[in-house]
Amino acid sequence: MPKQAKLTQGSTLKHVSIMSFTGALGLMAMFLVDLVDMLFLSMLDEREAVAAVGFASTIMFFTVSISIAVSIAATALVARAIGEGDYELAKRRATNVLGIGVIFSSMVVWFLWPKIPDLLMFLGANLRTLDLATSYLQILLLGMPAVMVGMIASGIMRALGDARRAMYATLVCSVINAVLDPILIFVFGLGVDGAAIASLLARFSMVAVSYYGVVTVHRMLGQFDLVESVKDLKPIAKIAVPAMLTNMSSPLANAIVMGYAAQFGDHAVAGIAIVGRIIPVVFGGLFALSGAVGPILAQNYGAGHFQRMHNAMTSAVVYALGYCILLCSTLYMSQHFLITIFNATDDTAHLIRFFATYGSFSFFFQSLLFIAIAVFNNLGRPLSSTLLNFGRATIGTWPLIVFFGWIMGAEGIILGQAIGSVIFGCVGFVMARRYLNKLEQKDALRKPEVTSTPLYSSTP
Template identity: 85%
Template sequence: MPKQATLTQGSTFKHVSIMSFTGALGLMAMFLVDLVDMLFLSMLGEREIVAAVGFASTVMFFTVSISIAVSIAATALVARAIGEGNFELAKRRATNVLAIGVLFSSAVVWFLWPRIPEVLFFLGANFRTLDLATGYLQILLLGMPAVMIGMIASGIMRALGDARRAMYATLVCSVVNAVLDPILIFVFGLGIHGAAIASLLARFSMVAVSYYGVVKMHRMLGAFDGAECFKDLKPIALIAVPAMLTNMSSPLANAIVMAYAAEFGDHAVAGVAIVGRVIPVVFGGLFALSGAVGPVLAQNYGARQFQRMHNAMTSAVVYALIYSVLLCSALYLAQDFLVAIFHATEETASLIHFFATYGSFSFFFQSLLFIAIAVFNNLGKPLNSTLLNFGRATIGTWPLIVLFGWLMGADGIIFGQAVGSVIFGCIGFVMARRYLKELEVKEEQAVSDSSLSQQACPNR
């Protein structure tokens, strides 16, 4: 167990960069394997398979977002307790968040599994695409509890400032998946079902690595106590439920996009699905930003070091700008390569080219929204994150993709999403800055009131 809150000392830019970079490596490795999945499956020569993975991924994004939401509660509560110097409280809450997460994810699997065909049909899948997507998702969904354990464990280790071991769980998962993919898809001839089985087994490998980091190295899990778990249910729910709603908004946006893309045919769905796999590989460093900034903010909030919290936000913006310029430029140069390796048709290639040339640059503004979400989730106002993300997923997505889809065709789907990201990224960042200043003013007022009280009653 750590002897001190390490994120309350040293350069905030260094903390944000290291936490983001290590988180990005794990995320990018995981999503790179998903991208390779798509590449292998595209080699089978059936566009219905690629479209099926796109539909199934929309639902899986929903389940993974739930796991991320619960891990946000773990990170915020554990990091805040460590910043206050209360390591026993941190250990208790780590144990209870994990228990609640496993129970909840199991309930989601029980509810969703028999309804998979109806959900996929609602999203627009039909005929052979529906059958393939159903079989793929029925296998993959069984691994949701394992994903929940891995995400929560990674959140606990990030809260401790141990970004390196948090990365190991996702790296091992990716390696296992990458090894099993070609064996099950091609050697055993299982096709899309082989890809699902490989991903399922890889997710269970996360559990073993996470157990070693949290239990063996940091000794952060204690004996489960039902009464203490019930006592911690409220603070956990106050963060996890709004964060869950926040994260559900992203798959909601993806579902809206996928359903609208279906109106342009399987070629458009395949293009959106390929772009959806490219995005987390290229921009994993930005997706990791919220999880990187959160522990830095939470530990310093527990220690009441507000200037470091302001510095952490500024450091995150600088990191996001540098990252976006470098990776968007690389994506622009690699667009023809992506079209070639996915054997994209003319319609599908058009979407890939448009995203690499224009749409990708909106991710800097989306990173501003990620920073704002980290502020609200970790500093006691997670409902703001929910409102911002749902705003982006609904009025920042559907009207814009319909409008620009009407004006520009399928390319308008990408452009509409980009415009929504710019608008809500700017709004969210301004709101987060103001909220942090409000917390600082309240703390200064509380200190001032306490000082005056002591002066008035010196003998008390």
């Protein structure tokens, strides 16, 4: 077995912790840069500039979701081949996913670029805001192939267990973006265009770092053959398409929540918006959990180490519980500081207190859903991830926030979301456990030497 199959050995808790922590650092760096980006643009004293980026971000979220989905497919397919000990298959899949990703992302750019003004007008942008948003998006969209390459390359490195270099790619991108932002926005006086150019250059830097890791360090890139790549198109699409739909469920849930919060007035909307900015910073370590557990499961599935796969799920739960106890307790003790720094008053402050005191603890159960998503995405049933996430975003959100909002007011929105996370987290985790047991039974039946031994011989 090639040396890259490092996730099939050693402590699963250690692997989960390292993979999650490095992934979380990268995610939180990106979230932080986004906040700094908006802060710099707000200093221009031009309200339309901030609004323009807001409109453009809606479309960019769609393009980034495509890149994330393809990178999930890359991680699952490469990690499984590495676990099987088939290094050449892993290399072929890495090459083909990168090649197909570049072709597909270039086609998306070609299709969307001339339609940018129409899309922005459909979202509600007009006049000066429309002009700024169009210019910003036209620059940034050109970097979509770079984002695709960077994310796929990072996914390949995670599949190999090299979470450190995958993190470096995201950190370098974030640092360069943060450094170039004030220079291009203020020193060169480019305003919104400067912010777009800074982000574009930063994305190319991510390509350089991640490409170096894949090609030079791990030697995982062969010669791309378009005809040969068709062999891997079906398995790539089988994972990537449901993963992309899964990513779309989060903005759907946010839209439902914000739309209902508006009925309680501006204070409720502000409170929900502030909570929405707190969540990715505080719980980044949980958002990275799915991407951390996935390669561990895939490598061990390829190697046929089912007990390690069960251990990996248990280790992920232990990690999530410890993380939530620590961060939720810190959040509870920091609620007065948060209210002060956001200048929150009245109902806005009450919502922040309610989330910090009660709602935040539901993220442990949401982490169970993240673990289930990793199981389904990496072990051949990605559609289940899509159904679970859309279920949480719809029937796990709207009826509950309406019911508890009717009883409790704006605080009921947070409670409804929390209860939805508890329900779908538990359901998803149980489904994932059963699916893993089913795969283990099928694997045992395929092995003649195992069929002669009772499958549950170790059970009391």
